[in-house]
Amino acid sequence: MIPHFAPGVRLHHDKARARWVVMAPERMFIPDETALEVLHLVDGARDLDAIIDALVAKFAAPRDAIAADVHAMVEDLTNRGALQA
Amino acid sequence: MGRCFRASGGAWLPIVEITAAARDAGLYTNLITAGVLLDAPLLARLKAAGLDHVQLSIQDAEAEGAERIGGMKGAHARKQVAARLVREAGLPLTLNAVVHRQNLHNLPAMIDLAIAWGAARLEVAHVQYYGWALENRAALMPTRTQLDEATRVVEAARARHKGRLVIDYVVPDYYAARPKPCMGGWGNRFLAVSPAGNVLPCHAAESITGMVFPNIRSTSLRAAWEDSEAFNRFRGTAWMPSPCQGCENAERDWGGCRCQAFALIGDAAATDPACALSPHHAVLASAIAEAGDAAFIYREFSAAQS
Numbered sequence: 001m002i003p004h005f006a007p008g009v010r011l012h013h014d015k016a017r018a019r020w021v022v023m024a025p026e027r028m029f030i031p032d033e034t035a036l037e038v039l040h041l042v043d044g045a046r047d048l049d050a051i052i053d054a055l056v057a058k059f060a061a062p063r064d065a066i067a068a069d070v071h072a073m074v075e076d077l078t079n080r081g082a083l084q085a
Numbered sequence: 086m087g088r089c090f091r092a093s094g095g096a097w098l099p100i101v102e103i104t105a106a107a108r109d110a111g112l113y114t115n116l117i118t119a120g121v122l123l124d125a126p127l128l129a130r131l132k133a134a135g136l137d138h139v140q141l142s143i144q145d146a147e148a149e150g151a152e153r154i155g156g157m158k159g160a161h162a163r164k165q166v167a168a169r170l171v172r173e174a175g176l177p178l179t180l181n182a183v184v185h186r187q188n189l190h191n192l193p194a195m196i197d198l199a200i201a202w203g204a205a206r207l208e209v210a211h212v213q214y215y216g217w218a219l220e221n222r223a224a225l226m227p228t229r230t231q232l233d234e235a236t237r238v239v240e241a242a243r244a245r246h247k248g249r250l251v252i253d254y255v256v257p258d259y260y261a262a263r264p265k266p267c268m269g270g271w272g273n274r275f276l277a278v279s280p281a282g283n284v285l286p287c288h289a290a291e292s293i294t295g296m297v298f299p300n301i302r303s304t305s306l307r308a309a310w311e312d313s314e315a316f317n318r319f320r321g322t323a324w325m326p327s328p329c330q331g332c333e334n335a336e337r338d339w340g341g342c343r344c345q346a347f348a349l350i351g352d353a354a355a356t357d358p359a360c361a362l363s364p365h366h367a368v369l370a371s372a373i374a375e376a377g378d379a380a381f382i383y384r385e386f387s388a389a390q391s
Contacts, residue, residue: 006205008137012113025137025138026140028113079247081248
């Protein structure tokens with residue numbers, strides 16, 4: 001599955017507060033550091049495995065742990081209408 | 086006069102230019118529309134200007150009820166066309182269904198309509214009683230049974246359409262024991278600029294007669310936010326009267342809604358009577374008791390008047 005931002009949803013750098021936010025209709029998500037690492041890799045081209053591969057290459061954590069985090073986060077944001085697959 | 090300007094706002098405001106400037110400033114842009122004046126060329130220009138999202142209001146699930154409630158013939162069909170044009174323009178769509186005593190029986194059909202019209206998001210908003218809704222309160226107030234059924238319907242639909250349709254649900258505070266944290270607190274996280282340029286702590290703030298708001302033509306947004314008397318009047322907790330002062334909910338609900346306190350008891354600095362701790366809480370119970378199948382009072386410009 002290839003996750004992408006739902007129409008009308010975008011990752012935005014809020015310069016005034018020096019933070020990244022996910023902007024969506026009538027709501028805003030403030031991703032934590034882990035979520036932000038994942039969201040930066042959501043480009044509509046990488047599938048979940050490619051996203052997990054990129055994170056495994058960057059962080060010293062077991063692939064299983066990273067994969068579990070990514071799956072849970074993508075599912076949560078899909079249910080909230082921010083991501084689609 | 087003022088009412089007419091509001092009604093025709095979409096027709097004369099330079100919304101394409103406003104959209105482009107807002108996107109430039111890093112803001113999320115949301116067109117909130119009745120949909121009766123939208124056409125494909127305007128949507129294409131808005132999309133090119135960077136419009137993020139369109140929110141379309143519906144009055145009911147079917148034309149007859151919708152046009153009686155909205156007071157405009159042919160509006161429902163035009164909304165359906167507008168929804169199609171929004172989707173064809175590649176823009177995401179939210180439907181906003183304002184629900185009340187006279188259309189809540191159609192809530193399941195309104196949810197189906199959101200799916201059929203291609204909305205990814207639905208707002209089910211119980212009427213809030215300001216302005217003309219307050220005039221029509223007796224005709225609009227749902228029964229407790231209707232409210233509980235609506236909540237059940239929304240929860241079931243959320244589960245059924247998970248991942249496909251997000252449903253936001255705004256409950257009426259007349260049946261609540263605690264007031265809503267209106268705007269997340271006055272002058273705390275929100276401002277609006279009216280078509281006349283007034284900078285407001287909430288859309289409805291001008292309903293509080295006697296308050297003077299800063300105007301964008303003569304002041305900066307920063308000065309309006311930080312220094313104006315209007316924004317500072319009800320900011321924080323220092324202004325609060327006694328049941329709010331020292332209340333453990335003071336920074337949770339911020340004393341409720343200033344406009345509602347003004348509309349119902351004539352004092353914008355009073356505790357919102359929606360709070361069970363307000364000495365005026367009984368006015369809400371009286372309003373519920375008086376509700377019935379009263380006829381609508383339409384606004385003067387309504388097409389249904391003629």
